[in-house]
Amino acid sequence: MLILVLIVVILVAAAVGGVLLLSSRQKSATAAANQVVPGIATRAPASWAGSHDPEPRLHRRLRDAVRALHTADSLDDGTTIVLRAELEQAALAWDDRLVAMAALPVAARRDQLATATKAVESIEGAVAQYVSAATQRTAADVNAGLTAARAQLEIQAEIRRSLEAS
Structure with missing residues (x-):
C-alpha cells in the first residue's frame, strides 16, 4: 500500500x-x-498579442517591421548597422509611447493615435527602403535605398519632436 x-x-x-x-x-x-526588438523587453502587455484596439495593432506593426528589418541583416556593415539601430530605437520609442497613450482616456488619445499611425507608417516605409536596398546589385542602388530609408526615418523623428514640443 x-x-x-x-x-x-x-x-x-x-x-x-x-x-x-x-x-x-x-x-x-x-x-x-x-517584443518589438528581439531580446529587448517591451512594456506592452501580453494581452496586446490579439487585441484589436488601435495601440496594440500599431505595436504589432512595429514588431513586424523590425522583424522584416532583421531579414536584411546581411546588408549590415559599418554604415548600415547604424541605420538599422536607429530604426530599432525609433520603433522602441514609439512602442513606449503607444503603451503610455493606451492609458489615456479615449478622447485624449484620438489626435495622438493619428500622429502615432503616421510615425509607424514612416518607420514601415524606412524598413521597406532598407530591405529593398539589401536586394540591390550596385552600390549606387544600395546607397539610394538607404538614403530613402533615412528620409523616412527623419519623418518619424520630426513627428516625435513635434509631439515633445507641444
Whole structure:
C-alpha cells in the first residue's frame, strides 16, 4: 500500500512539474513574440498579442517591421548597422509611447493615435527602403535605398519632436 501511495505522489508531482514547465515556456514564448526588438523587453502587455484596439495593432506593426528589418541583416556593415539601430530605437520609442497613450482616456488619445499611425507608417516605409536596398546589385542602388530609408526615418523623428514640443 505504501508503494502505491508513493507511486501516486510521484506521478502527481511529475504532472504538476510538467504543467508548470509548460506554463513557464508559454509565458516566455509569448513575451518573446511580443517584443518589438528581439531580446529587448517591451512594456506592452501580453494581452496586446490579439487585441484589436488601435495601440496594440500599431505595436504589432512595429514588431513586424523590425522583424522584416532583421531579414536584411546581411546588408549590415559599418554604415548600415547604424541605420538599422536607429530604426530599432525609433520603433522602441514609439512602442513606449503607444503603451503610455493606451492609458489615456479615449478622447485624449484620438489626435495622438493619428500622429502615432503616421510615425509607424514612416518607420514601415524606412524598413521597406532598407530591405529593398539589401536586394540591390550596385552600390549606387544600395546607397539610394538607404538614403530613402533615412528620409523616412527623419519623418518619424520630426513627428516625435513635434509631439515633445507641444
